Amino acid sequence: MRSTRRAARCAVEGLESRQLLAAAPSALVAKVPEAAAFQLVYDLNIPKLGGSYNTTAVPYSVNDAAKITTPFDRVAYHLQLTKADGTTQWVYVSADAFTQDAKKLGVPTFASGGAFQNAISNLNVKSNVAGIVQGTGLSGGMMEFWPNSYNTRNAAGVPGASEWGYDFGDEIGLPANGYGSMQIHNYNAQQTLFAYNAWGGLEPTKDAEIGIGNSPTGGKDWTFNKSAGQWSVRRLQVLVRPTTTVPPTSPPPVSPPPVSPPPVSPPVSPPVAGGTRINFQPAAAPTVSGYLVDAGQTYGARNGRTYGWSVSHADAVYDRNVNANQLLDTAVGVKAGGKWELAVPNGKYVVKIAVGDAAATSQNNVWVEGSQLFNQVPLAINAFSTKSVTVNVTDGNLSVGVGSAATGKTKLNYIEVAPSTTPAPTIQLGTILPLGDSITWGYEDKKLPTGGYRSRLYDKLAAAGAGFTYAGSENDPFDSSLQAPKLTRHEGHGAFRTDQVAGNLLGVAPGSNVSSNNGGHWLDGTASHPAINPQIVLLHIGTNDILQKIAPATAAANLDSIIKTLTDARPTAKIFVSTIIPTLDATKMTALKQYNDLLKQVVAKYKALGKKVTLVDMYTQFVDATGAPRASLFSDSVHPTRAGYDKIGDAWSAAILAA
Numbered sequence: 001m002r003s004t005r006r007a008a009r010c011a012v013e014g015l016e017s018r019q020l021l022a023a024a025p026s027a028l029v030a031k032v033p034e035a036a037a038f039q040l041v042y043d044l045n046i047p048k049l050g051g052s053y054n055t056t057a058v059p060y061s062v063n064d065a066a067k068i069t070t071p072f073d074r075v076a077y078h079l080q081l082t083k084a085d086g087t088t089q090w091v092y093v094s095a096d097a098f099t100q101d102a103k104k105l106g107v108p109t110f111a112s113g114g115a116f117q118n119a120i121s122n123l124n125v126k127s128n129v130a131g132i133v134q135g136t137g138l139s140g141g142m143m144e145f146w147p148n149s150y151n152t153r154n155a156a157g158v159p160g161a162s163e164w165g166y167d168f169g170d171e172i173g174l175p176a177n178g179y180g181s182m183q184i185h186n187y188n189a190q191q192t193l194f195a196y197n198a199w200g201g202l203e204p205t206k207d208a209e210i211g212i213g214n215s216p217t218g219g220k221d222w223t224f225n226k227s228a229g230q231w232s233v234r235r236l237q238v239l240v241r242p243t244t245t246v247p248p249t250s251p252p253p254v255s256p257p258p259v260s261p262p263p264v265s266p267p268v269s270p271p272v273a274g275g276t277r278i279n280f281q282p283a284a285a286p287t288v289s290g291y292l293v294d295a296g297q298t299y300g301a302r303n304g305r306t307y308g309w310s311v312s313h314a315d316a317v318y319d320r321n322v323n324a325n326q327l328l329d330t331a332v333g334v335k336a337g338g339k340w341e342l343a344v345p346n347g348k349y350v351v352k353i354a355v356g357d358a359a360a361t362s363q364n365n366v367w368v369e370g371s372q373l374f375n376q377v378p379l380a381i382n383a384f385s386t387k388s389v390t391v392n393v394t395d396g397n398l399s400v401g402v403g404s405a406a407t408g409k410t411k412l413n414y415i416e417v418a419p420s421t422t423p424a425p426t427i428q429l430g431t432i433l434p435l436g437d438s439i440t441w442g443y444e445d446k447k448l449p450t451g452g453y454r455s456r457l458y459d460k461l462a463a464a465g466a467g468f469t470y471a472g473s474e475n476d477p478f479d480s481s482l483q484a485p486k487l488t489r490h491e492g493h494g495a496f497r498t499d500q501v502a503g504n505l506l507g508v509a510p511g512s513n514v515s516s517n518n519g520g521h522w523l524d525g526t527a528s529h530p531a532i533n534p535q536i537v538l539l540h541i542g543t544n545d546i547l548q549k550i551a552p553a554t555a556a557a558n559l560d561s562i563i564k565t566l567t568d569a570r571p572t573a574k575i576f577v578s579t580i581i582p583t584l585d586a587t588k589m590t591a592l593k594q595y596n597d598l599l600k601q602v603v604a605k606y607k608a609l610g611k612k613v614t615l616v617d618m619y620t621q622f623v624d625a626t627g628a629p630r631a632s633l634f635s636d637s638v639h640p641t642r643a644g645y646d647k648i649g650d651a652w653s654a655a656i657l658a659a
Contacts, residue, residue: 021064024239028078032092032126038076038239041065042106046234050208052201054110054147054177065102072240073097075105077184079194079212082233091127091212093184093193095120095141097240105238107199108145110177115146117156117172118409119363119378123186125193129212133189140188142168142378144221147200149178152219157377157385158187166219168192172375178202183221190214195222196236210234275349275418276305276342281330285319288326291414296332299341306343311335316408320358328384329358333408340412341397348392348420353400354413356384365405366412369393372403374410384413390420429461429468429656430535433491435501437544439581440492441476442645444635451482452640456649458487464657468536473518473529491522491532497544498558505565523569534573537566538652540618542580542599543638546592556598563602567611575611576655577603578618581648582629584637589629616655621647 021039029036043062076094099105104114120141125134142158144150154161154169161169168185180200184193197209207229211222219225228234279288283295292303296313300306316333323329334340355364356379366374369391377385391398398417402410434440434454442452454470461468470482472491482488493500500517503509508520518529525531539562545555559577566575579596582589596619606613622644624630633644640648 021067021240022062025237028092028237031090032078034094034124035076035078035092035239038074038094038241040237040239041068041102042236042238044107044236046196046208046210046228046236048207048228048234050180050198050201050203050206050228052204053107054180054200058107058109058199060106063106065105068102068240070242070244071100072102073243074241076239076241077194078237078239079196079210080233080235081210081212081231083230084232089127089129089212091129091132091194092125094124094239094241095184096122098143102240105240107182107196108147108180109200110147112147115148115172116143116376117146118143118376119361120184121361125186127193127212131191132193132213133186133191138186138188140186142185142187144168144170144181144183144185146172146181147177148172148181149200149202150181156375159378159380160187160190166221166223168221170221181221181223185221190220192221197221197223198226208234275416276307276344277414277416278307278342279327279330279414280317280332280412281326282317282319285330286326291327294332294340307341310337310339310341313338318357318359323358323382327354327414328356331357331411331413333357334402334405334410334412336402336405336407338402340400340415342415342417343396344393344398344417346393346396348390349398350388350390350418350420351398351400352386352388352416354384354386354415355379355411356382356413357411358382360411362411363405363409365402365410367401367403369399376405426465427467427657429466431471431533432468432536432538432656433471433532433534434538435472435491436538436540437492437496437501438494439540439543439639439648440490440538441474441494442492443494443639444641444645451476451645452492453645453648453652454487454490455482456646457652458482460649460653461656464653466657471532471534473522473532493517495544496541497548497550498541498555498562501541502558502561502565505562506569523565534570536656537570537573537575538578539563539566539575540578540580540648542595543583543592546580546583546588546595547585547638549591552591552595552598555595556602559599560602560605563606563611563613567606567613571612573612574656574659575606575613576616576652576659577613578616578648578651579620581618581622581640581644584629584631584634614655614659616651618648618651621651 024035024038024040040062041064042060044060074094075097078092080090082088098120103112108114120143123138123141124136125138150170150172152166153171156169158169161167168187178200179198179202181197183195186193192214194212199208207226209222209225210228214220215222215225277291278294279291280294287293296317297308298312299308313332318331320329351368353366353373355374356362361381362379364374364377368389371389371391373387373389470487470489472489474490475488500509504517504520505523519526522532542555579599600615603613603615622630622633633640635641
């Protein structure tokens, strides 16, 4: 009798705690009847301007996250936009709960800790916007919630996402308290359902970016669209559906739907040479020749090696009996916080890991020795992905973890570990100074910078066995390929002319300010940045002179001053000077060609004086056989696309290696 009373009392207390939250607004329930089962957590009248919500409070009219004391199994978002004439657009999206921390359901500010780039399940979508795919139980849900800046690279491997345009598969970047993204997508429909961007504080006085459906211009996810001003009302509501039981953190394995013919597995790449190969599988499952078995045991000595888990995973290994390839038919669903280790001598190792599940979807987040190998990569049933990374072990154990991933989301098939055979660099180039304007910086129209030519140049020189480092007072860690080797420095300054570069080498150029030139004195240093002593200088400058109608002869004289300062101050450095790339603005091309002709004469002058100055003809990389600029290599009339930056990187690399 006491237990019955206790259960009844708990049920009543649970009901009372849920009643602390307001019911879904009646106007929403009238449009979407399912919302009647939901309760309001956040209500936000989105300001027109972007704001700085990574450092100031989000101005919610309702913020009841702290009142939630019972679990919830569904989360819903309702965005309504109204113009001054009364025209209204709205969208309602609900999905299985992706967290039980209500503070992380709202605008994902830096303080909230709400950063998510992962698939969401069982989308219910309703909207009055034409073209939005509507329905219940939809697959293909993807959320991009973070306080960070971001770029276009499809780092999570989202199916159908672009590498070059902002959409439903972007890459989280730095700073962590940066631009800000709050987006939900249906990647199966190639569609943004709603987006709210630019609230983090990088552009607080410009319009925020808000939209329903794909943006008609620019990236599909409304990045850089600055659309908030077209709406007089911008209202976002976040709701939850209470439940009496804690929902599972991941869906249970499901049998694959009937298919004809049977699913064909993607090929598995050959194992790395030598080393240790381990398959994650039940102890009783058939083994694979050449692979040791990990049946989920805790760390210990077995099979001639020492390896295993921080907590037992014996109840989380599967043999699906679906895929003919036993390496892929078996898997372990990694538990939250689970860590797997293999005892190895200290040194560098190549680690290859396969992820996926033959009988269920997976959402894979894998870290190896502090390097992220998979970043919340969603995979369908019987779909797999394999990646390798080179890591350095310093504590006698090679470690694999899943970061903040929930239990069962990440499915590991097998791991292969072998000593790295990568030779040490055979060429030591020293310090490279990329020097110039926004083309050196890496600007692309409507995109955050991603390393520009510096990414490609690093790849080419590293492949040739060259060791080096980039230098400069600028530090833009947006490109992940440059973050790991700590090669994010450069001296590329947006809108700078030849006279500004010349004046900032050993001083402060008139018209420059500290925010754009970092105090100048690039070669002799300041209290805030050290003197730069490069062995190689890569100079591409003059574009802004032409755009600002500076006489080509004046720009060429300034270039002469730049080269003289460099050769006098750093006489042993190799100075590579490139012709500037063309522009798609035909009215500027005559002056641009005149400048390039004069540039060649300046370089020839210093070469005749015995200086270490080399001409690199970048202009010809961007024109076709008729001499016309190749439009496909430009993101706007001036700046290259990713393919264009690769052309520049290739040209610099060839010149450096030839010298």
